[in-house]
Amino acid sequence: MSRAQRLPGERTIKMVSQNVLQKYEMVIGLEVHVELKTRTKIFCSCPTDFGAEPNTQCCPICAGLPGALPVLNRQALYYAIKAGLATNCKIASTTKQHRKHYFYPDLPNAYQISQYDKPLCENGYLDIETGKGTKRIGITRIHIEEDAGKLVHLEGEGTLIDCNRGGVPLIEIVSEPDIRSAEEAKAYLQKLRAVIMYTGISDCKMNEGSFRCDVNISVRKKGEKGLGVRAEIKNINSFLFVVRAIEYEFARQVEAIEAGETLVQETRRFDSATGKTYSMRTKENATDYRYMPNPDLPVIEVTGELLDRLKSEIPMLPDQRKKKYTEEYGLTPYAAEQITVQRETADYFEKAAALTDYPVLVANMILTDIARLQQPDQTDIPILPVHLAAIAQMAGEGRINSRTGRILVQELWENDTDPEKLVEEKGLEQISDINILSGYAKEVIAENPKTVSDYLSGKAAAFQALVGQVMKKTGGRGNPVIIQEILKRLIHKKE
Amino acid sequence: MKEEITAKTVSQLSRLLAKKEVSAVETVSAYIQKIQDLNGSLGAYITVTEKAALKQAEEVDRLRAKGESLPLLAGIPVGLKDNICTKGTPTTCASRMLEGFVPPYNAFVVDLLESQMAVMLGKLNMDEFAMGSSNETSYFGPVRNPVDTERVPGGSSGGCTAAVAAGLAAFALGSDTAGSIRQPAAFCGVVGLKPTYGAVSRRGLVALASSLDQIGPITKDVGDSALVFEAIAKHDEQDATSVRREYPPLAKILEKGAEGLRIGLPKELFSDIISGEVKTAVKAAAERLEALGAKLDEVSLPLLKAAHSACFVISAAEASSNMGKFDGIKYGYRAKDCGSIDEIYKFSRSQGFGRGVKRRILLGNLFLSAGHYQKYYSNALKIRTLIRRDFENVFEKFDLILTPTTPTTAYKLGEKRGDPLEIYMGDICTAAANMAGLPALSLPCGADLSGLPVGMQLIGNAFDEPLIYRAAYAYEQSAKTARRKDD
Numbered sequence: 001m002s003r004a005q006r007l008p009g010e011r012t013i014k015m016v017s018q019n020v021l022q023k024y025e026m027v028i029g030l031e032v033h034v035e036l037k038t039r040t041k042i043f044c045s046c047p048t049d050f051g052a053e054p055n056t057q058c059c060p061i062c063a064g065l066p067g068a069l070p071v072l073n074r075q076a077l078y079y080a081i082k083a084g085l086a087t088n089c090k091i092a093s094t095t096k097q098h099r100k101h102y103f104y105p106d107l108p109n110a111y112q113i114s115q116y117d118k119p120l121c122e123n124g125y126l127d128i129e130t131g132k133g134t135k136r137i138g139i140t141r142i143h144i145e146e147d148a149g150k151l152v153h154l155e156g157e158g159t160l161i162d163c164n165r166g167g168v169p170l171i172e173i174v175s176e177p178d179i180r181s182a183e184e185a186k187a188y189l190q191k192l193r194a195v196i197m198y199t200g201i202s203d204c205k206m207n208e209g210s211f212r213c214d215v216n217i218s219v220r221k222k223g224e225k226g227l228g229v230r231a232e233i234k235n236i237n238s239f240l241f242v243v244r245a246i247e248y249e250f251a252r253q254v255e256a257i258e259a260g261e262t263l264v265q266e267t268r269r270f271d272s273a274t275g276k277t278y279s280m281r282t283k284e285n286a287t288d289y290r291y292m293p294n295p296d297l298p299v300i301e302v303t304g305e306l307l308d309r310l311k312s313e314i315p316m317l318p319d320q321r322k323k324k325y326t327e328e329y330g331l332t333p334y335a336a337e338q339i340t341v342q343r344e345t346a347d348y349f350e351k352a353a354a355l356t357d358y359p360v361l362v363a364n365m366i367l368t369d370i371a372r373l374q375q376p377d378q379t380d381i382p383i384l385p386v387h388l389a390a391i392a393q394m395a396g397e398g399r400i401n402s403r404t405g406r407i408l409v410q411e412l413w414e415n416d417t418d419p420e421k422l423v424e425e426k427g428l429e430q431i432s433d434i435n436i437l438s439g440y441a442k443e444v445i446a447e448n449p450k451t452v453s454d455y456l457s458g459k460a461a462a463f464q465a466l467v468g469q470v471m472k473k474t475g476g477r478g479n480p481v482i483i484q485e486i487l488k489r490l491i492h493k494k495e
Numbered sequence: 496m497k498e499e500i501t502a503k504t505v506s507q508l509s510r511l512l513a514k515k516e517v518s519a520v521e522t523v524s525a526y527i528q529k530i531q532d533l534n535g536s537l538g539a540y541i542t543v544t545e546k547a548a549l550k551q552a553e554e555v556d557r558l559r560a561k562g563e564s565l566p567l568l569a570g571i572p573v574g575l576k577d578n579i580c581t582k583g584t585p586t587t588c589a590s591r592m593l594e595g596f597v598p599p600y601n602a603f604v605v606d607l608l609e610s611q612m613a614v615m616l617g618k619l620n621m622d623e624f625a626m627g628s629s630n631e632t633s634y635f636g637p638v639r640n641p642v643d644t645e646r647v648p649g650g651s652s653g654g655c656t657a658a659v660a661a662g663l664a665a666f667a668l669g670s671d672t673a674g675s676i677r678q679p680a681a682f683c684g685v686v687g688l689k690p691t692y693g694a695v696s697r698r699g700l701v702a703l704a705s706s707l708d709q710i711g712p713i714t715k716d717v718g719d720s721a722l723v724f725e726a727i728a729k730h731d732e733q734d735a736t737s738v739r740r741e742y743p744p745l746a747k748i749l750e751k752g753a754e755g756l757r758i759g760l761p762k763e764l765f766s767d768i769i770s771g772e773v774k775t776a777v778k779a780a781a782e783r784l785e786a787l788g789a790k791l792d793e794v795s796l797p798l799l800k801a802a803h804s805a806c807f808v809i810s811a812a813e814a815s816s817n818m819g820k821f822d823g824i825k826y827g828y829r830a831k832d833c834g835s836i837d838e839i840y841k842f843s844r845s846q847g848f849g850r851g852v853k854r855r856i857l858l859g860n861l862f863l864s865a866g867h868y869q870k871y872y873s874n875a876l877k878i879r880t881l882i883r884r885d886f887e888n889v890f891e892k893f894d895l896i897l898t899p900t901t902p903t904t905a906y907k908l909g910e911k912r913g914d915p916l917e918i919y920m921g922d923i924c925t926a927a928a929n930m931a932g933l934p935a936l937s938l939p940c941g942a943d944l945s946g947l948p949v950g951m952q953l954i955g956n957a958f959d960e961p962l963i964y965r966a967a968y969a970y971e972q973s974a975k976t977a978r979r980k981d982d
Contacts, residue, residue, distance in 0.1 A: 060599065065599075066593070069697065071733055071734070105822075108820060109819060110822060290816075295706035296736065
């Protein structure tokens, strides 16, 4: 081991200033493991259900008994091909499965069946939206492999093996080192997850481990072309942790370089409790996996016919929908990207947008008013699309203001009903009458001389306070644009 | 009568049983008696399942008494090499490593035999994990050649060939990775077939080298070989390398004779790597085939020797991978007093595997390791492609290839123990067929001057077992007639 290698947790990264960090850039490639939603495992007919009693979903094949032979689940292959098609990959016409050898009790055969030099899918890409616009992230390869079992460590009693997860089909999606920030990494992962979920091949449940991420990260001075020494951070299972791990690791590496240390290529783990990464093993003691074509499994052939069939089964993907939403409905690229993250959300949006002249307002309500009411993983919306469309229509026509719109969404969320009737019954129509609003405005100016003079001396917040006072007098139903106009006119006229 | 029963072929016994001239219980009892008499000196069986066998025999007799027409193998006693999994019966691979392991399933071939109502007598000795060709590496002690008990029976299916030669089983199933059925068949004077790769399911065979292994029949004569092969050559959906292929009824094809078959004799295997006595016997057999109407000619397979070395590399590489599952964790032998998971691996594997197995694992790991993969494994795969092409070229002009099965006849126990290289040379004639996935059969063709059996090998194109059987059967019938005349 190199002398420069640090003990876990040794570094506190406060010493590196933003100025120093800004001299560097990070180079990131992501490896994502996605569990495929097949009914049975990849090489046997055991079920793949999550959370079953230990070792109730395993057979001689999962348990590595002598003489047991794997047979590829065609559905797993088809799903993997769909992942490749959805991420613009080239699909190999023939592909091999390999044995990747290492000893660990969760791997009963002492090898994992994976793919090595001839992956199923190669040379794809995904386009992501960042603050700086659209960016293309290359996808190096996608291959199929089996998951390992699970070890359960019991304090004082020893370690137990649960083979249920062993043999669950996975794809590993490897990106090019095209990612330059934590924000891009997050955007890429969100996009990838969206695309995968659209194809229906995985639930991508991060909390159940069906979508997990390894981060390969190195740093270099801005303007340099070569690559630095990379660290691989294993098995991060939330977008937030990916961002935090990248931010920590970037600072750690920069600080090490600034301190004149030599970085070593290593595998690290991220501890969400401390927000730090810790070394697991260095390259010197990395395993030689002794990859070998698996003689139990013949070469896989992918015919043009099969590809055509699988292509026809892929629904309209986020990017195509995004294009449609910006071009036909006038959404901003950012709003369109957000709306298309979840297929259910996009489907809902399309239904509502078709029923109103104001699809942009529909999108805004979904992304703000409705998003606020949803649980973190919730995708369903308990409001009929036609009702949301009606709210958008009323708002668009100026019959209600945005505050009323938000209140209506909240009311319908709890008790879905016709919003037009609700507006009528509760008298929620927007007040745009200049005479009425002028009356309220005059009262407010008279009651708040201090605020008026604050506004006149340049305090912008003071004006908002005055608008709020008028709005209060209207019972929240005033037209904010007209209120602002009237207030300005009255105050300046007075002056 | 009992001595006679164990001398019968499968087809003879099958007829006697069908005609109720002998019962299955009588048959099985005769075999069990003989096992009790001889197994102590021969070491052919590791496990004898006599109670279950007698029970099964009773059931066969009961059904027959009811007048049901039963399959050809009903009531026929069979021995299985101990690397073929048998539900409820220990399967040891002749290794300490599998101590206490009882498979919860049958190999596909065992299910097929059971559906034919063949009666399993027990599990046959072998070289440890089928690595070896003298049957001296078994954890349960060596097997001796019934022709001369000072000599080895060959290996790794030596328990099978000794049992069939000595009348301890009417037939046996062995496995062949580089010659493990054919070489001991030659040494013991019985018939052994290594089928086309994919013709017989490997499911439930404890793998040595998965791309080379095939299960095959070991029988007293050629007719039995065809009969048993027909029973086990069935497609298995649960073995991805099993081929969907129907063979024509072999019994009829056997009678077609050798007339017109074009047979090539590779000059590389009639050179001085083969002993003079073996060559003489095989050449005489070739002349007999010619007299029967076959057309003989010399051919060349220049890559045979390279294929033999490459076969060793591939089989060691695959073996090292296949042996990984024997880690002391899930079943089989676990060393005592281990302080960590690494110690469980290290000590269990050090103590559980014999020398030969450990040597193969180490070599296999070397061949696959990052620094040596290209030089060894990758090159071996290239040679494999080339030898396949060599065979394809030969089979454009020939129906069959005829060679000696082994360079020598059976040698003495202990004679080559210290020299793994010399033992490894015993595969020189047989390994190429495994590399190319081709069917190959060894059948007896006379004896050397000390009276030890000599075997000749017939190699066919993929799925050409019917042609092999035609030539082999014609030869066998002709030789039998000639022997009768001599008597």
